[in-house]
Amino acid sequence: INPGNVDIITSAVKPEHYPETGLKEIALSGRSNVGKSSFINAMCGRKGVARTSSKPGKTITLNFYNADNKFVFVDVPGYGYAKQSKSEREKWGAMIEGYLTKRETLTCVVQLVDLRHPPTADDISMYDFLKYYEMPVIVVATKADKIARGKIQKHISVIKKELEMEPEDQIFAFSSLDKRNLPEIMTALQKFV
Numbered sequence: 001i002n003p004g005n006v007d008i009i010t011s012a013v014k015p016e017h018y019p020e021t022g023l024k025e026i027a028l029s030g031r032s033n034v035g036k037s038s039f040i041n042a043m044c045g046r047k048g049v050a051r052t053s054s055k056p057g058k059t060i061t062l063n064f065y066n067a068d069n070k071f072v073f074v075d076v077p078g079y080g081y082a083k084q085s086k087s088e089r090e091k092w093g094a095m096i097e098g099y100l101t102k103r104e105t106l107t108c109v110v111q112l113v114d115l116r117h118p119p120t121a122d123d124i125s126m127y128d129f130l131k132y133y134e135m136p137v138i139v140v141a142t143k144a145d146k147i148a149r150g151k152i153q154k155h156i157s158v159i160k161k162e163l164e165m166e167p168e169d170q171i172f173a174f175s176s177l178d179k180r181n182l183p184e185i186m187t188a189l190q191k192f193v
């Protein structure tokens, strides 16, 4: 992706507002604070593309970005935010469910999890949900710089096992500090655009 050619297309809360670009879409999902914005910035090769950590009270929207006219990526608002109210959670659920299950141009979801910890219940629910709808998933395990080199494979195995990952889905350790595996992740995504 040419970093100079990544732009937000629109923020949407309902299908009528989703953009029609003719490009394939890749969604990025993960719990709040997992490092999704940092990953998006790394993927785009520059800072400030995605806003970091959405604050409570902010409108929950799906944000669509044109990635160098090659594909569209969609920043799905983070789940599991502690201070989310019940009504906010319900709104989030309805919007995400509708988008993930009905969007025909969506070909793959990048699910971000924290490499340091086993997946949360929300992480597992999200993966199960995506698999129920037969959505290809690429798991990106963030904050790998916080784990000793020799222990990374062990953490990867725990995530694979706890998510009961399908063999065709790939998982990559990632760090926004050193950007490890970014080329491999981009190559994996290429198949879906």
Ligand code: GDP
Pocket: 030, 031, 032, 033, 034, 035, 036, 037, 038, 039, 051, 052, 053, 054, 078, 142, 143, 144, 145, 146, 174, 175, 176, 177
């Ligand atoms: P988001 O809420 O999922 O968009 O997460 P952010 O990208 O805003 O990151 C949340 C916090 O984790 C911030 O303080 C980031 O600086 C930090 N962070 C994100 N990715 C990494 C990483 O790969 N390594 C480390 N050490 N910190 C990270």
